[in-house]
Structure formats: C-alpha cells, structure tokens
Amino acid sequence: MDSLTLPSIFITLIVYIAAIKLAKRFPSPFTTPILTATAVIIVILSSLGISYYQYTPAKDWMTFMLGPATVALAVPMYKNQKIIKDKLKPAVWGLMIGTISTITSAVWLTKALGLSDRFQATSAVKAVTTPVAIEAAVLIGGNPPLAAAFVITAGIFGAVLGPIILSLVKITDPFSRGLGIGTVSHGIGTSQIMMEGPVQGAVSSLAMGAAAIITSIILPWIYPLIHF
Template sequence: MNNLSLTLISIGLTIAVYLGAKWLSVRVASPFTTPVLTATVVIITILHFMGVSYEQYTLAKDWMTFLLGPATVALAVPMYQNRQVIMENLIPALFGLSIGTISTIISAVWFSKALGLSETIQATSAVKAVTTPVAIETVTLVGGDPALAAAFVVIAGVFGAILAPMILTLTKISDPFSRGLGIGTISHVIGTTQAVREGPIQGAVSSMAMGCAAILTSVILPWLYPLIQL
C-alpha cells in the first residue's frame, strides 16, 4: 500500500471512528464518553492491530491538524452570541484566567522538575493547557518539542474534560460562567466541547477562556519560563 492510499484510509478511518464516538457521547452522556477520548482509544487500538506505526499515520495527522485552526476560529460564534454576559463579567474573568494560566504553567514545570524529567519535557509541559496550533508554535520559544507538545495538549484536554466538571460539581460551583471559565482555561478545545454540552453560556465562556489563555501563554511564556527555572 502506497503512502497516499494509507493516508486517505487513515483519514477516513479517523473520521468514521470520531462520528461513532460522537454518537456514543449523545447516547451515553458522561465525561468518560467525550468523543476525543473514546475515538483516540479506538484509533490507537485499530492502528496497532493493523500494524500501522505512528510515523505512517503522521501524514494523515498533519492533514487533519491543519484544520484545527479554522475549527478553533469557529468557536467565536457562541462567544458572539453570548457577548453581553461575557462583557458584564470581563474584568473578574480576565483576572481569574490570568491567575489560572500562570498557575498552570508554573505547576506543570515544577512538577516535571520534581520528577527529574528532562529540560525538554519541562519546557514542553508548560504549554499543555493551550490549544494544539498555539502549543506547537509557542513551545519552540522555550526549547520544547512540538510533537510531544501535541501529545501533552491532548492528554491535558482529555483529563480536563473528564475531571474538571466533576471537580467543579464536587466543590459546588454551579454558576455557568464560572464553570465555563475554569474548564476553558485548563483544557482548551477538548474541554470546551464538554462545556458546550453543559450549556450555551458555559460553552461561550470556555471558548473565550481558551482563546485568552492561548494569547496570554504565548506572550508570557518566553520570560516566565526562565524565571521558573531559577
């Protein structure tokens, strides 16, 4: 099988599995049936038994990753529809988002350092909470690995989508704006898909938080990361 055929089959398989995962998430509403989580597990399993390596799947992945940019921009629609609510709470939201973003970067790097992980992994972990296109570009500014950054982003997003709603509920945080802000700040697009399922305000605020967190990370990471390493 040539590379083009394998790439097209991989893309078709990925789309089919994701549609199946999305159908499952509608039938069984749970953070554990988040489409990205279930689709990832199924795709990895299928590729393993097909004997398709990650390197062989990379071209298909690159084609699909290219579409992340337009997909991310599309999240501006619910933000616009709920712009009045966002503007009314903009100042406290930006303050909380800034604290959350900075805390996420510092805790990720310090935790990696405490485990004795390499400097490359420490740098890469700093961008785990922002969306993939931004993470891939930003991580190079601090000497991280773009490919590893993409993996970290997916892992952080999946765990954020699963655990964040549960933690917010356990801590009795029920305000839609607060829930959307927390989920979007720590788990970018994947978490935002879960926030959208909770309600339009949660989805809109999560989209805003995700975008602002990406911008803030891009701006502060080049000077914050060296300070963390001192």
C-alpha cells in the same frame, strides 16, 4: 496523497461520529468523544499494522481543516456576548491567575519528579492549543513533538475530570465552569464543556484563545523566574 490517507481519514471520521453518538446516549465524562475515539482509533490502527508515520498524512489533512472549523466557535461567543461583557473584568483576572498557576504548577511538579530541564520547559505549555504550544516550547527550550503530546493529554484529562472536579468543589455557575475548562484544557475541554450549555461553551472558547495569547506573551518572562 498515498493509498492509506483517505481510508485513514474515513476511519477517523466514522469512529468519531460513533463516539459522539455514544456520548449522547450514555452521557458521562468517561464517554468524552475525544477519549473514546482516540482509544478506538489506536486499537484499529495497531490491529491493521498502520504506523503513526503512515497515519500522519491523514492527520495533517484533518488538522488543516481544523482552522476553518475553529471559526464556528465564534457563534456561541456572539450569541452570549452580553454575559461575557458583563463579567469581562473578573474573567481577565481569572485568566491571568489560571494561566500563571498552570504554568507554575507544571514546571514545579516535573522538577519535583526530577525530570530534565527540557521536560520541565515542555510541560509549561501543556494547557494551550497545539500550534501555540509547539512554538512556545521552542522559545524556552522545550521539545515540540512532546509538547503536542502533553497538550493532547492535558486536554483529555481536563475534558474527562474537569467537570467532575468543578462539581465536587461546588462550582455550578456556567460562566465560571466555562472559564476554568477553557483556561486549562483548550479545544478538547471546550468541546466537552460545550455539551453542558451555550454559556459554558462560549466562555470556554474565549478562555481558550485568551489563554493562548497570554501564555505566548508571558512565558518567556515567567519561565526563568519559576525555573530555578
């Protein structure tokens, strides 16, 4: 551990805690903690002359701790297991359709923009959590570092714009809102939709994990079919 690791972790935690307080005081999709904290941390690190390479050890430590922290997502799922069981069948169909649609739309959009095959393959995994996205991208010829960037970008946009879009199309059912956000915006979106209520958070947590499993299974089969 070098001399910048602990200060970088400390800065990140302080900024994120402040971002959470800001979101609670001024609740809005545009005060999503991950969005405001990311922007502030980038500004701070740039002003201090700390490169991403120097920040990486701190990032690795915090990423490692995300594993145990993720277990906490099981708590709202357990507390809302009855409603999840009652709507499990339509939820499975929604997950399948949502996952396939996300992969297909990403590949077709990047193809329409004239981007490279590797770029198209990388975009296909943008909706799942980072560890799964990195490994899945390798299977279809994508770029792992770029896949991680896509995942973070998709998560932030989903957290900020997802609830707004769902409200605009008059989707108010807590179960449906959680399912939609968890399917396309993984952990970042889940952290935001969880603020709406326990049902949204529980369903989004379940959808996030299920979407990652579905993607890892079907991606090697579906990608050759949609990439032509």
